[in-house]
Amino acid sequence: MKRITGSKKEKDGKSIAMHVSVVSIVINLLLSAFKLAAGMLGHSGAMISDAVHSASDVFSTFIVMIGVQLADKKSDKEHPYGHDRMECVASAILASLLMATGAVIGITGIKAIIGQNGKTAEIPGLVALVAAVLSIVVKEWMYWYTRAAAKKINSGAVMADAWHHRSDALSSVGAMIGIGGARMGVPVLDPLASIVICIFIGKAAIDIFRDSMDKMIDKSCDEDTVQKMKEFAMSVMGVKRIDDIRTRMFGAKVYVDIEIAAEGKLELVRSHEIAEKVHLSIEEHFPDVKHCMVHVNPVLDMEEND
DSSP, X not given: OOOOOHHHHHHHHHHHHHHHHHHHHHHHHHHHHHHHXXXXXXXXXXXHHHHHHHHHHHHHHHHHHHHHHHHTSOOOSSOTTOSTTHHXXXXXXXXXXXXHHHHHHHHHHHHHHHHHTTOOOOOOXXXXXXXXXXXXXXXXXXXXXXXXXXXXXXXXXXXXXXXXXXXXXXXXXXXXXXXHHHHTTOTTHHHHHHHHHHHHHXXXXXXXXXXXXXXXXXXXXOHHHHHHHHHHHHTSTTOOEEEEEXXXXXXXXXXXXXXXXXETTSOHHHHHXXXXXXXXXXXXXXXXXXXXXXXXXXXXXXXXXX
């Protein structure tokens, strides 16, 4: 069986992340320019603000690219386990930016409600409404496109960037409601929508930040994954039982330490072969496993009789 090495899997993951990031930057720049023009031509402050929000996503995507590049660095003397956790750092930074974005949207909405005092704003043009609808469609597509890539390569940083696209889509929803409401004579809909959107963005930011912290403090894999690892290890001929198994998240990767039991009278070479088969089986069946360490315990005669 052909073995896919960890470095090959990581290289493929990096290529996917970089490709998605470049697509994200190009689309955000084009969309920002279009929304800015539509906001100015349509006399819509909401659309101009939304254009700035889209432009800020370019910065967040650069953070993803830097995080992926640093995480891809090879092990060295000072960092023998590699730099995978740098992607978690990027995720935490992006979660903080996402939370800040949500807060700004919410505060802006609250200020708009408090500061209206019966004043009437300039009615925005139809071009601003069209730009808002187009932005929702494009940014929602970008969310699902980036989310699929993040799940494929198990990247927290890319997933955080996907949620930045979703936050931009939600921001455009607020802009659409506000512009539409203003054109129908109900301008208060815009700030109310902004407050609701703020809550959704804040929840996403907290989830992303919690996930990045779990991966930085060696959280174990879920119970189902551990159980499947045990089953694959037990399927190797010569393994009598599993004495212990420990897993830990290291960035987006997983390290596995497993203790198996084999017949006590086996030669060292044979015991090593069994351990190597367990090692290969787990690394081949679980793509996120960066390394599996196997320790062999002897099964004594009295244990076999029992």
